[in-house]
Each structure stands twice: as structure tokens, then as C-alpha cells.
Amino acid sequence: MANGERRGPAHVTLARTLGVAIVTGEFPSGTVLPGELELAGQFGVSRSVIRESLRMLSAKGLVESRPKAGTRVRERAQWNLLDPELLAWMFEGAPSLGFVRSLFQLRMIVEPAAAELAAVQRSAAQLSRMGHAVEVMAQQGLRTQDGQTADQRFHAAILEATGNELLVSLSSSIAAAVRWTTFFKYRVPLQYRDPIPLHRELFEAIANGDASAARGTTERLIAQAGLDTERALVA
Amino acid sequence: MANGERRGPAHVTLARTLGVAIVTGEFPSGTVLPGELELAGQFGVSRSVIRESLRMLSAKGLVESRPKAGTRVRERAQWNLLDPELLAWMFEGAPSLGFVRSLFQLRMIVEPAAAELAAVQRSAAQLSRMGHAVEVMAQQGLRTQDGQTADQRFHAAILEATGNELLVSLSSSIAAAVRWTTFFKYRVPLQYRDPIPLHRELFEAIANGDASAARGTTERLIAQAGLDTERALVA
DNA sequence: GCAAGCTAATTGTCTAACAATTTCGGGGGA
DNA sequence: TCCCCCGAAATTGTTAGACAATTAGCTTGC
Numbered sequence: 001m002a003n004g005e006r007r008g009p010a011h012v013t014l015a016r017t018l019g020v021a022i023v024t025g026e027f028p029s030g031t032v033l034p035g036e037l038e039l040a041g042q043f044g045v046s047r048s049v050i051r052e053s054l055r056m057l058s059a060k061g062l063v064e065s066r067p068k069a070g071t072r073v074r075e076r077a078q079w080n081l082l083d084p085e086l087l088a089w090m091f092e093g094a095p096s097l098g099f100v101r102s103l104f105q106l107r108m109i110v111e112p113a114a115a116e117l118a119a120v121q122r123s124a125a126q127l128s129r130m131g132h133a134v135e136v137m138a139q140q141g142l143r144t145q146d147g148q149t150a151d152q153r154f155h156a157a158i159l160e161a162t163g164n165e166l167l168v169s170l171s172s173s174i175a176a177a178v179r180w181t182t183f184f185k186y187r188v189p190l191q192y193r194d195p196i197p198l199h200r201e202l203f204e205a206i207a208n209g210d211a212s213a214a215r216g217t218t219e220r221l222i223a224q225a226g227l228d229t230e231r232a233l234v235a
Numbered sequence: 236m237a238n239g240e241r242r243g244p245a246h247v248t249l250a251r252t253l254g255v256a257i258v259t260g261e262f263p264s265g266t267v268l269p270g271e272l273e274l275a276g277q278f279g280v281s282r283s284v285i286r287e288s289l290r291m292l293s294a295k296g297l298v299e300s301r302p303k304a305g306t307r308v309r310e311r312a313q314w315n316l317l318d319p320e321l322l323a324w325m326f327e328g329a330p331s332l333g334f335v336r337s338l339f340q341l342r343m344i345v346e347p348a349a350a351e352l353a354a355v356q357r358s359a360a361q362l363s364r365m366g367h368a369v370e371v372m373a374q375q376g377l378r379t380q381d382g383q384t385a386d387q388r389f390h391a392a393i394l395e396a397t398g399n400e401l402l403v404s405l406s407s408s409i410a411a412a413v414r415w416t417t418f419f420k421y422r423v424p425l426q427y428r429d430p431i432p433l434h435r436e437l438f439e440a441i442a443n444g445d446a447s448a449a450r451g452t453t454e455r456l457i458a459q460a461g462l463d464t465e466r467a468l469v470a
Numbered sequence: 471g472c473a474a475g476c477t478a479a480t481t482g483t484c485t486a487a488c489a490a491t492t493t494c495g496g497g498g499g500a
Numbered sequence: 501t502c503c504c505c506c507g508a509a510a511t512t513g514t515t516a517g518a519c520a521a522t523t524a525g526c527t528t529g530c
Contacts, residue, residue: 009481009482009483010482010483011290011482011483015294035510035511035512036511036512037511045483045484046483046484046485047484047485048283048286048482048483048484048485049482049483049484051283051287051512051513052286052287052290052482053290055246055287055288055290055291055294056290056291056293056294057294058291059250059290059291059292059294059295059318059320060294061319065511065512065513066491066492066493066511066512067490067491067492067493067510067511067512067513068491068492068493068494068509068510068511068512069491069492069493069510069511069512070510070511070512071511071512076400077400077403077404077407078407079404080315080317080318080319080404080408081400081401081404082315082317082401082404082405082408083294083315083318084296084315085294099400102399102400102401102402103401105352105399105401105402106399106401106402106405109344109345109348109349109402110344110345113344114344117340164337164340164341165311165312165316165334165337166316166317166337166338166340166341167337167340167341167344168312169312169314169315169316169317170317170341170405172312173315173317244512244513244514245513245514246513246514270479270480270481271480271481272480280514280515281514281515281516282515282516283513283514283515283516284513284514284515286481286482287513300480300481300482301480301481301522301523301524302479302480302481302482302521302522302523302524303478303479303480303481303522303523303524303525304480304481304522304523304524305479305480305481306480306481
């Protein structure tokens with residue numbers, strides 16, 4: 001690319017550039033993108049790079065190409081919104097409040113159910129990993145890098161403990177998005193309730209095999225995160 | 236391609252071919268695929284087509300390419316299992332019983348909650364679409380093409396009524412997979428309980444705005460479909 | 471035994487040309 | 501006036517070959 005921005009193969013960075021442009025509404029649904037040759041000129045790359053980028057976007061449901069008709073942006077309802085990369089692209093622009101609410105609503109549906117399953121199915125090894133993650137979180141706090149990765153490992157362990165690979169896939173997508181919401185949240189200097197106690201409580205519920213307590217605690221956890229995030233967004 | 240199989244652009248059919256080969260375990264995780272040049276020779280296409288196909292697979296998290304190292308199949312946990320195409324590819328081979336169970340478990344988590352939301356939020360227009368779909372289903376039965384598309388429209392309307400675009404995306408992925416399970420189901424000549432009455436019941440619950448009835452009916456609906464599908468799979 | 475550097479293999483990128491497809495416009499007919 | 505059919509041009513689809521960039525794995529030296 002003429003404008004050497006980020007590392008990695010050109011088709012990856014270009015796919016991100018075009019993808020972000022699409023999800024942020026720069027190219028609304030139904031729009032026909034510039035032709036491959038024109039895009040190649042605009043970005044200073046060859047047509048091959050453009051085409052490989054467009055293939056990636058079409059694999060995510062963002063666009064569809066037809067001879068003579070060009071490459072058209074598909075309806076938003078057809079996008080694979082749960083694709084982790086796509087989710088990340090959504091958060092490159094400022095995500096709408098409605099989108100963030102959808103995200104937390106989805107979490108509120110999936111994660112309590114997952115916690116319930118995990119409480120029943122978890123292995124000893126998974127339990128020990130959860131316990132370790134909670135320890136690190138408690139020591140480091142959630143504003144540190146280590147603390148946040150521990151948080152992610154904690155939730156990943158819970159999902160893995162469900163033994164449901166679709167649930168794992170779904171939540172790893174969600175986790176990608178949640179990373180961004182927490183990022184936004186801690187940009188805003190507000191006082192939030194400390195989520196560590198609830199994490200401890202959730203861990204103990206799972207350790208005890210108490211499914212309904214695991215569900216309830218997870219619900220409170222997400223509700224709190226949702227409130228905090230919303231406060232940060234409107235601020 | 237030398238072996239002209241299906242219509243459409245070569246990179247699409249090739250992506251499917253390679254994708255199916257990967258998800259069915261022909262190339263296990265960690266395996267390095269043949270080089271691009273070799274693949275091009277094997278399939279009788281140019282390197283560009285191979286590359287565009289591989290880009291599509293990498294966009295779905297199936298593979299990752301690095302110079303000199305080749306293109307490697309990623310860990311299954313990193314695949315975007317909720318990608319509709321990927322889901323369809325999983326069902327081209329015989330899906331494992333565990334996978335089908337994961338699918339119904341996920342449905343059991345998501346769809347009752349969605350029905351609950353729909354019962355509260357649905358608009359009049361959405362309600363009328365649901366009603367019409369149920370009518371068609373009742374008249375055509377679920378073994379006909381029209382009846383099955385009506386079934387899909389019914390469930391799509393419910394999801395849309397939740398007003399949550401992430402839920403819509405998730406369930407359209409699930410719907411892609413469910414299409415395959417019903418396809419399998421009706422290949423096997425067994426007697427199944429008629430699902431039409433439950434659909435009617437669900438419609439009425441949503442029409443009445445009765446969230447908890449909508450949840451309960453959806454749960455029974457999915458439980459029944461799960462039992463039927465499992466019976467068909469082991470047969 | 472280990473580390474640094476070299477080499478070769480592989481993906482990444484570019485160019486240029488032609489093929490296949492299909493939208494769009496125009497012309498002819500009812 | 502409307503509709504159907506047909507042609508042509510524009511766009512993506514595909515191919516070929518070449519070179520660049522990267523880096524895994526070996527080789528050499530310490």
C-alpha cells in the first residue's frame with residue numbers, strides 16, 4: 001500500500017479498512033463499491049490484493065460480487081455479526097447504544113445458561129483454572145492488563161466447562177466485543193462497583209455445583225457490567 | 236476446475252471443497268495443507284483461485300497462512316463455528332451426535348429467551364407475518380418445500396421481533412444448521428409427532444403477549460425436535 | 471550444546487491479458 | 501404505449517508468469 005499503515009499482509013489490512021468502512025456506514029447496504037481496478041488505484045495495490053480482500057469480506061457476508069453488477073454491500077441482517085473480526089470492526093467506529101444493548105442482552109441470555117451448565121459439568125482441572133484466574137484478578141485488579149486477561153481466562157474456562165463447542169465459539173465472539181466495551185469503560189473516569197466479589201461468588205457456586213446460584217450470580221454480574229458500560233457510554 | 240462440479244465462481248466451490256475436507260477431519264488441526272502451487276495442480280485451477288479460496292477459509296478462522304510455513308489448519312476451537320456456511324459444511328459430512336446435541340442445547344438456550352422477548356416486543360406487522368406462516372405450515376405440512384420455508388419464515392419473524400440484531404444473526408446461523416437436521420430427519424421414515432399444534436400455541440402466546448407461555452412452548456418445541464432428530468440419527 | 475547466520479521454500483504481490491457473465495439500453499413488434 | 505427480445509459493453513472471473521518478502525530449518529562456528 002502506498003500509505004504503509006499496519007503490518008501484516010496487505011489483503012488483511014485492506015480487508016479491515018474496507019470492512020470498517022462498511023460497518024460504520026460509509027458504504028450503506030445496497031451500495032455498489034468502486035470497481036476492483038478503481039479500488040486498486042485508490043489504495044495503491046494490485047487487483048489481486050483487492051480481490052483477496054473482497055473474498056474475505058464476502059466470506060463474512062458483508063458483500064457479494066457479480067460480473068458486470070460489481071460488488072454490492074449486503075443487507076446488515078445478512079452480515080455474520082458474530083464473526084469476531086467483524087465485531088472488532090464494529091467497535092473501531094463508535095458503536096451505537098442500541099448495538100451495545102443488544103450485546104448485553106445476548107450475554108444475559110447465553111452466559112447465565114452457560115454458568116448453569118458449567119456448574120454441573122466442570123472438571124477438576126477446569127475448576128482449578130477458574131480459581132487461579134479469580135486469584136489473579138483479585139490481586140491485580142481489573143484495570144491492569146494482567147487482571148483483564150485473567151478475567152477473560154476465567155470466563156473462557158467457564159464456557160469450556162459447558163462442553164458445548166458452539167457455546168465456546170459464540171462466547172469467544174462475545175468476548176472479543178466485551179473486551180472493547182471494557183476498554184471504553186475504563187477510559188471514562190467514573191467510580192464502578194468492584195466486580196471481584198461477584199466473580200468470587202460465581203466461582204464458589206460453580207465449585208459447589210450449585211447451578212441456580214451460578215445462574216443468579218452471572219445475571220447480577222452482567223447486569224452490573226451493563227449498567228456500568230452504559231453509564232460510560234453516555235458520559 | 237477440471238472436474239466441473241457445481242456452478243458459480245470457482246473460488247466458491249473450491250472453498251467449499253477445501254472447507255468440507257477440513258471440517259470432516261480429512262485435514263486435522265495442525266496439518267499443513269499442500270502448497271498453493273500443488274493445490275492448483277490438483278484441482279486444475281490457477282493459483283489465484285486457490286489463494287482466493289484460502290482467504291475465504293482464513294476469514295472463517297479455519298486456516299492461517301504464513302510465508303515459508305504454508306497454510307495450516309487452526310485449532311477447532313478457533314473456527315467460527317457459527318458461520319452459516321461453515322455450519323452447512325459440517326453437515327455435508329455426517330455430523331457427530333455430540334455436535335447435534337450441542338446445537339440443540341444452544342437452541343434450547345437462545346430460542347426460548349427470544350420467544351419471550353418477541354412476545355413483549357412484536358409489532359402488528361410481524362405478528363401478521365407469523366400468523367400467515369403458521370397458516371401455510373398447517374396447510375402444506377412440514378414435509379413439503381413450501382411448508383419448510385414457511386416454518387423458517389415463522390421463526391425468522393420471531394427472531395426479528397426481538398429487535399436484537401445479534402440474536403437475528405445468531406439464529407440465522409442456527410437456522411442454516413436446523414435446515415440440515417430436518418433434512419436428515421425426513422430422510423428417515425419414522426413417525427414423528429406433529430409439530431404444527433405447538434407452533435399454533437407459540438403463535439398465540441406471542442399474539443397474547445404472554446412471555447412465559449412463549450418460553451415454555453418454545454422449550455417443548457425444541458425438545459420435541461431434538462428427540463425426533465436424535466431418533467433419526469441413530470436409526 | 472547453543473547461537474548466529476545462511477539458504478531455500480513458501481506465501482505475498484504485481485502485471486497483463488483474455489474469458490465469462492449479465493446488466494442495461496435500444497430496437498422491433500404487438 | 502407497452503412489452504419482449506436481443507446485442508453490446510462493462511465488470512468480475514480466470515489464467516500465466518515473474519519477482520519480492522518472509523521465515524523455518526539447517527549449517528556453521530563458537
